[in-house]
Structures are given as structure tokens and as C-alpha cells.
Amino acid sequence: MRVTGEEAGDLDIKRHADARRRRIIRWALIALFLISLGVWTTYKTLGGYDPPVSNISANAIHGDWPMFQRDPSHSAYVTDPIPITNGHVRWRFETDAPIRSSPAVVQGTVYLGTGDRRVVALEAETGKLIWEREMTGPIDSSPAVAGDLVFISLRDGRLLALDSADGKTHWEFPANYLIYSSPSVYQGVVYFGSGDGSLYALDAMTGKKRWSYSTGGRFISAPAVHENVVAMTSDGKRIYILDANTGNRRLDIVTSHRSNMGGAPSLDKELAYVANTHGDLTAVDWRKREGLLEKTANFIWIQLFVLGMVDSLPSPKGLVWGFQRSGESFIGSPAVDTNTVYIAAESGAVYALNRSDGRLLWKFTSNYGITGSPSIAGQTLYVGDAEGGLHGIDTLTGEVRWRFNVNDQVSSTAVVANGMLYVATVGGTLYAIQ
Numbered sequence: 001m002r003v004t005g006e007e008a009g010d011l012d013i014k015r016h017a018d019a020r021r022r023r024i025i026r027w028a029l030i031a032l033f034l035i036s037l038g039v040w041t042t043y044k045t046l047g048g049y050d051p052p053v054s055n056i057s058a059n060a061i062h063g064d065w066p067m068f069q070r071d072p073s074h075s076a077y078v079t080d081p082i083p084i085t086n087g088h089v090r091w092r093f094e095t096d097a098p099i100r101s102s103p104a105v106v107q108g109t110v111y112l113g114t115g116d117r118r119v120v121a122l123e124a125e126t127g128k129l130i131w132e133r134e135m136t137g138p139i140d141s142s143p144a145v146a147g148d149l150v151f152i153s154l155r156d157g158r159l160l161a162l163d164s165a166d167g168k169t170h171w172e173f174p175a176n177y178l179i180y181s182s183p184s185v186y187q188g189v190v191y192f193g194s195g196d197g198s199l200y201a202l203d204a205m206t207g208k209k210r211w212s213y214s215t216g217g218r219f220i221s222a223p224a225v226h227e228n229v230v231a232m233t234s235d236g237k238r239i240y241i242l243d244a245n246t247g248n249r250r251l252d253i254v255t256s257h258r259s260n261m262g263g264a265p266s267l268d269k270e271l272a273y274v275a276n277t278h279g280d281l282t283a284v285d286w287r288k289r290e291g292l293l294e295k296t297a298n299f300i301w302i303q304l305f306v307l308g309m310v311d312s313l314p315s316p317k318g319l320v321w322g323f324q325r326s327g328e329s330f331i332g333s334p335a336v337d338t339n340t341v342y343i344a345a346e347s348g349a350v351y352a353l354n355r356s357d358g359r360l361l362w363k364f365t366s367n368y369g370i371t372g373s374p375s376i377a378g379q380t381l382y383v384g385d386a387e388g389g390l391h392g393i394d395t396l397t398g399e400v401r402w403r404f405n406v407n408d409q410v411s412s413t414a415v416v417a418n419g420m421l422y423v424a425t426v427g428g429t430l431y432a433i434q
Contacts, residue, residue: 049245052188053205056147058104059186063418065105067144068182069333069373070415072225074266076335076375078416085392085421087404090432091127093120098411099424101142101182102372104150105417109164111150112430113139119152121167124418127432133167141222146185146204153179153192159200161190161207171207175200182222182264184230189244191230193219199232199240201247211247215240221264221333224272229286231265231272239265239274241286241318250289253316255282263333263373266341271320271355273336275343279328281351283341283358288318321358325351332373332413335381340395344370344383352381352398362398366391371409377416384410384423390433406431 058067062080069076097115104111109130110122115138121130141153149170150162157177161170181193190204197217201210215234223232230244233255241251255262255274262276267286275281329346336342340361341353348366353359368385375382380401381393386409392402412424421433 049210052203052210054147054188056149056188056204057186058144058146058151058184064107065103065415065417065422066146067104067184068102068142068222069224069264069266069335069413070375072184072186073268073336074222074224074264074333075268075337076266076333076373076413077337078375078377080378082377082380082416082419085402085404085433087402088434090125090420090434092432093122093127093129093430095428095430097138097428098426099428099430100138100140100411102412102415102424103422103430104143104145105415105420105422106145106164108418110422110430110432111143111145111164112424113141113143113152115139115428119143119150119162119167121150121164122430124420124432127430131167133162140180141182144183144185144190146190149204151183151185151190151204153181153183155179157194159183159190159192159202159207161204173200173202173207173209180220184223184225186225186244191223191225191244193221193223193232195219197234199223199230199242199247201230201244213240213242213247213249221262224265224267226267226269226286229267231267231274231286233262233265233274235262237262237276239272239282239284241272241284251284251286251318253282253284253319256280263331266334266336268336268355273334273341275330275332275334277329277331277346279325279330279345281323281330281334281341281343281353281358283320283322283355285318285320290317323351323353323358323360325349331370335374335376337376337395342374342376342381342395344372344374346370348385350374350381350383350393350398352395364391364393364398364400371411373413375414375416382414382416382421384412384414386410388425390414390421390423404433 060071095114117135120132137155144151159173175194177196183192198212198214217235265274272284272286334343346369350364352361368387388406388408390404408425408427411426415422
């Protein structure tokens, strides 16, 4: 039977209407599923957990540097007025393999994980060995010291809590996967990430698991904690803000669509900062919280954008500003003082940015690549490079105030404690510089 042009047009209209109806039904079912999943997840986890057994924290007090980047928020900032180091080497501690992490310094004792499979405790003034514990492999994480315990992550998938007086095991927790993440201890809970893509929260005194959160991506950087939130990055592509008590997701933002390595985040009273190897530094308001339906609404909006039904993508909630330097590879974690964020690059550059809007304040350039996160003591920022150069930079101007050379590639953040500067090298030496 022959179909007239008018009838063919009616059939086309009907087909388009049916196809549109199917699309609407499909997206409605997807939305309903995601909403139901969100409701179920929220219902399942709203209750929270009993308080931890203790309230111990790796909070920095006068003269101490108790964990990676000094405190649970990863500021790497010593607020005390400290004179510029004069460059005298007080002592050296030699090991037989590269040191890949920075030490912790608490109440006159230096705690260090080494590449030759040890955790050691040294007298801060003399470098004399107090105790040592042999481990199953090289140690990449920095120790965290809280209460009378030293927390250390191991490649064999265990987190250990050691007695700070003699190094004996207080408890251990098996994550059953490689751990490169340094632990953070805050208000009785120890947080660390595993290579299985999960963030774990354990009771710091007992090692009992409180909760875990899976990101679905590799987790090698250290979590940062401030007030009631914990921040982490997964594969350097996304920053997650979780409720520190329950592990519930409050917010997550894509910081890069490309494969890269990202450093650990740093937090202050308002913002979380995270950098990656593609030259991106992102600032996120960690106080924001996505509503139950916002994730679903954004997902649907993105699909409508792909189909050409809307003209723009949704703006990520919590995103405050982004700083980008094409061709740079940022390394490590930002350091944060009262008004400024500092980030180092493998090219040898250090950037100082206004913390509220990401505006560039100054740029310092070394002749050699920077190899670790910067740290701040008073008005001086310290950073090491691939040729063993240590630079003390004026935080206000970016001008060099001090230089020293340890004749080997610097491999750690410069740790400032009790007027001493501690720095580790690829050659396996820990220097104490006065």
C-alpha cells in the first residue's frame, strides 16, 4: 500500500514522539534509581558512631612537628617567630637506602621511617639512636605521633601503632593492600588511605575500624582533617570531602579530567587546596554540602548537555577558584599560612597565591627542580631541590633570605622544630641543621 506524503510526515512525527517518550521514561527511571540509592545510603549511614576511646591528636604544639605537613590540616606552617637557620649541620643520621618521607619531631625525639626497612627514634639534639624497629620493607609514609603512640603505614598493607618510648607494637590493622599514604590523627581517630581505593578511619587507641569509604581509584596521598571534615584525593582527579565522624560524602569535585598524580590536600578554616602534576591548583569551600538530590540533578543536566538539550554544564558546588600553569608539574602539597597558599613545581618554581581568590603574588625560580612540598616558619618558606639546595624564601616578597647545600637530592619536606631544620635525602641521610 502506498503511503502519501502527509501520512509519511505523520509517521515521522509519531516515531519522534515515541523516541522522545522512551528517552524521558529512561531518564526518569535512572533518576528514580539514583534517588532511591541516595535515600537508602543516607538512611543506612545517618546514625553515626560511638565516640572514640580517646581524643588524642597529632596537633602541633610549640616546637613540635608531629606528622606529615606538621598538622592534621597539612598547613606545614610554624607560626612561632623563628630566626633564620645559620646553616650549621648539628648532626647526620645515615641509612643504607633512600629516605622517601619526612620525619616527625615531638618533645625532643625524632621519629623516621627509612628506606632500609626501619622505624627509628633519635634524640633531636644529638641524633643518637634511642630505638629502632625492623619492618618488612622500605617505608614511604611519614609517621604521625599522638599521645604515647607513633602511627606508621607500611607497604605490606598494615598500619601500625607503636609505643613512642620503645617502639613496641600497641596494635596493627591489616588493610590487605599496599599503603603509601601517611596517617593523620585527629580527636581520637587515625585516618589513612590504601591502594585499594579506600579511606579508613580507625580508633586511634584500639585500632578498631570505625568506617571506610571507597573512591574506586588508587589512593596514595595523605588525608587532611579539619574540624568535622576529612579531605582526600583519588588518582589525582577528584577531591572528596567527607564527614569525619560517619564517612558520609559531603562533596566531591573533579580537579582534572586527565590521568595524573595529585598531592595530598591542605585545609584552612574555609578552603581545601589540592594540586596535581598537570599544573592545576584548585580551591574548594569544604563547608559546602551537596543535597541529596543535587548529584542526581547534575547527572541529568550533564546528560541533557550531551544530547544538546541545554547550553551549559552545571557549576561544581564548592568550587571557589582554580590556578593553572600550562607545562608545569606541581609536586606535593600546598603550604598555607594566614593569607597565602604556596605550591612548588618540578621545574624549580614556587608560586605564592592569595588564598581567597588564587591571585598570583610572586614566583620564585630555582636552577634545579623542586623535590618536595614547601614548609613555612614565621616569614620564611623552606624548599629543597634536586641538587641538594635548600632555599629560605621571604614569604612576602619571594626573595631568597638563605641558601644551604646538602650535596644530595632533597627527598622530604623541610621540617622545622625547636629552632632546628631537619631534611632527608635520596642518599639516605637525615640532616639536622641549626
